[in-house]
Amino acid sequence: MPPALRVDRVAKRFGAVTALAGVDLEVAQGEFFGLLGPNGAGKTTLISALAGLVRTDDGKIEVMGCDVVADYRNARRQLGVVPQELVFDPFFTVRETLKIQSGYFGIRDNDDWIDEILANLDLTAKANANMRTLSGGMKRRVLVAQALVHRPPVIVLDEPTAGVDVELRQTLWQFIRRLNRDGHTIVLTTHYLEEAESLCTRIAMLQAGRVVALDTTANLLQRFSSHTLRLRLAPGASLPPGIKARAALHDGVWSLAFQHFEEVAPILAQLSAAGCCLENLEIGKPDLEEVFIRVMQGERGGMR
Amino acid sequence: MSGFRTLFYKEILRFWKVATQTVAAPVVTALLYLMIFSHVLESHVLVYGRVSYTAFLVPGLVMMSVLQNAFANSSSSLIQSKVTGNIIFVLLPPISYREFYAAYVLAAVARGLVVGLGVLLATLAFAPLAFDNVLWVLVFAALGGGIMGSLGVIAGIWADKFDQLAAFQNFLIMPLTFLSGVFYSIHSLPPFWQQVSHFNPIFYMIDGFRRGFFGISDVSPWTSLAIVGTCFALLTALTLAMLKRGYKLRN
Numbered sequence: 001m002p003p004a005l006r007v008d009r010v011a012k013r014f015g016a017v018t019a020l021a022g023v024d025l026e027v028a029q030g031e032f033f034g035l036l037g038p039n040g041a042g043k044t045t046l047i048s049a050l051a052g053l054v055r056t057d058d059g060k061i062e063v064m065g066c067d068v069v070a071d072y073r074n075a076r077r078q079l080g081v082v083p084q085e086l087v088f089d090p091f092f093t094v095r096e097t098l099k100i101q102s103g104y105f106g107i108r109d110n111d112d113w114i115d116e117i118l119a120n121l122d123l124t125a126k127a128n129a130n131m132r133t134l135s136g137g138m139k140r141r142v143l144v145a146q147a148l149v150h151r152p153p154v155i156v157l158d159e160p161t162a163g164v165d166v167e168l169r170q171t172l173w174q175f176i177r178r179l180n181r182d183g184h185t186i187v188l189t190t191h192y193l194e195e196a197e198s199l200c201t202r203i204a205m206l207q208a209g210r211v212v213a214l215d216t217t218a219n220l221l222q223r224f225s226s227h228t229l230r231l232r233l234a235p236g237a238s239l240p241p242g243i244k245a246r247a248a249l250h251d252g253v254w255s256l257a258f259q260h261f262e263e264v265a266p267i268l269a270q271l272s273a274a275g276c277c278l279e280n281l282e283i284g285k286p287d288l289e290e291v292f293i294r295v296m297q298g299e300r301g302g303m304r
Numbered sequence: 305m306s307g308f309r310t311l312f313y314k315e316i317l318r319f320w321k322v323a324t325q326t327v328a329a330p331v332v333t334a335l336l337y338l339m340i341f342s343h344v345l346e347s348h349v350l351v352y353g354r355v356s357y358t359a360f361l362v363p364g365l366v367m368m369s370v371l372q373n374a375f376a377n378s379s380s381s382l383i384q385s386k387v388t389g390n391i392i393f394v395l396l397p398p399i400s401y402r403e404f405y406a407a408y409v410l411a412a413v414a415r416g417l418v419v420g421l422g423v424l425l426a427t428l429a430f431a432p433l434a435f436d437n438v439l440w441v442l443v444f445a446a447l448g449g450g451i452m453g454s455l456g457v458i459a460g461i462w463a464d465k466f467d468q469l470a471a472f473q474n475f476l477i478m479p480l481t482f483l484s485g486v487f488y489s490i491h492s493l494p495p496f497w498q499q500v501s502h503f504n505p506i507f508y509m510i511d512g513f514r515r516g517f518f519g520i521s522d523v524s525p526w527t528s529l530a531i532v533g534t535c536f537a538l539l540t541a542l543t544l545a546m547l548k549r550g551y552k553l554r555n
């Protein structure tokens with residue numbers, strides 16, 4: 001079984017800007033994969049290269065084992081892309097847009113599937129509305145629908161939830177999760193890290209056109225983030241020196257990182273022994289935001 | 305193959321949905337030309353020694369409409385798609401560059417022929433037309449539309465902004481059409497300008513097209529056919545090479 005995506009030493013420059021500086025990546029079939037990185041990291045360029053929208057300067061890309069240049073017809077049939085930019089054709093209605101898109105892929109009678117997509121994206125009521133009359137969030141949904149008309153096994157979403165309300169986010173993720181359960185491979189870019197953390201099983205982080213972290217979400221969290229005990233002291237109280245040494249102060253809150261929950265009780269015991277009064281106490285889970293920040297600051301934390 | 309069919313259909317639907325702008329307006333423009341020029345010149349000019357000026361003018365206007373609208377269709381569709389970004393909807397699917405070319409050019413020819421037919425029908429009231437050989441009429445209309453449709457594809461891909469496209473149209477397409485013998489037989493020109501006209505491919509399109517109506521022309525229709533056919537072949541090769549490289553579209 002070929003991987004859903006194989007990206008091999010892919011490089012792309014725009015004039016003086018190096019958008020991709022030799023990216024290697026493999027996404028297995030059925031994965032829910034996250035592609036993260038700051039603005040300008042090269043995420044959209046990589047997706048454009050997968051989709052054949054830009055010609056790369058170097059390297060090789062395969063979608064489900066099909067080379068995106070030599071065997072572009074098959075590669076493109078396997079791939080559905082939701083672009084980052086909110087684009088639409090003002091000449092057509094939603095349904096016309098989807099029928100035309102199906103036709104481009106050689107699919108003639110696609111009405112049942114189109115109806116199903118429309119229902120799942122809560123667009124049925126707008127099926128015969130002209131694209132121009134839709135709100136931004138609805139246009140975004142149509143872009144998702146367009147990417148799905150040919151039932152591609154690999155679905156790539158470039159910031160699909162930018163400018164989309166909470167309710168649609170929920171519907172959208174439910175739908176995408178269902179597609180993933182049905183066997184579709186999902187590749188997602190987003191700047192909402194909680195979203196990526198809860199959805200993606202594996203994550204690549206891109207910085208200045210390079211992959212700087214690539215691992216399962218669980219491993220990344222474990223390696224770069226920890227549980228933290230956050231303490232706000234009562235006025236006048238101070239931490240005992242032994243604890244203060246391993247704590248960091250931020251906005252009046254002391255944070256202590258720990259690996260195992262067994263460590264918490266002794267810390268609290270020490271505090272009460274020292275007569276240190278607390279105003280508030282929280283336990284924070286490891287989170288992807290911390291991972292992201294630390295990776296972007298250059299920590300490679302035993303990256304394999 | 306069906307990617308081509310859908311793209312062709314979409315391009316037809318695109319202009320048909322705004323037919324007032326894309327079909328009716330050019331027909332009205334051509335009628336205005338006809339009324340003004342025939343009013344001024346009808347009593348003074350007899351072309352080829354026996355054809356009234358109005359009758360002579362009609363095929364010229366029909367062909368001019370075919371050419372200008374074929375160019376307008378492919379060029380404006382492409383530049384709009386590029387500027388708005390929705391060009392990616394045709395770049396993502398498995399459509400080959402040949403299918404892409406064929407769809408845009410054939411839709412351009414279709415728009416040209418629809419407008420040309422409209423002009424022809426609208427002008428029938430002004431001058432009774434003879435058809436000496438309908439085959440010439442059809443061949444030159446189709447080839448002329450194909451040439452201008454290809455030029456439209458090139459211009460639409462090359463231009464990044466609407467004003468660049470307008471420049472292409474105003475400084476290349478318009479002068480070439482106006483100076484091609486739409487409004488006059490080049491035999492009425494001074495010898496120097498007659499020579500110059502022979503370097504304008506559009507002259508041959510219109511001359512060959514007129515031949516189909518009157519059975520007389522400035523040059524042999526076979527010469528015209530050879531020149532127009534060669535132009536079409538060269539432009540097709542050039543456009544296909546551009547599309548194959550993905551010039552400005554996949555970069």
Ligand SMILES: Nc1ncnc2c1ncn2[C@@H]1O[C@H](COP(=O)(O)OP(=O)(O)OP(=O)(O)O)[C@@H](O)[C@H]1O
Pocket residue numbers: 014017018019037038039040041042043044045046084555
């Ligand atoms: N068509 C282009 N011409 C010139 N430079 C480009 C082009 N496309 C992208 N770039 C440059 O390539 C780099 C990567 O851009 P890209 O759009 O891939 O980033 P991104 O990771 O998707 O960012 P964002 O999170 O903002 O969407 C940037 O420096 C960008 O300016």
Ligand SMILES: [Mg+2]
Pocket residue numbers: 043044045084158
């Ligand atoms: Mg991007």
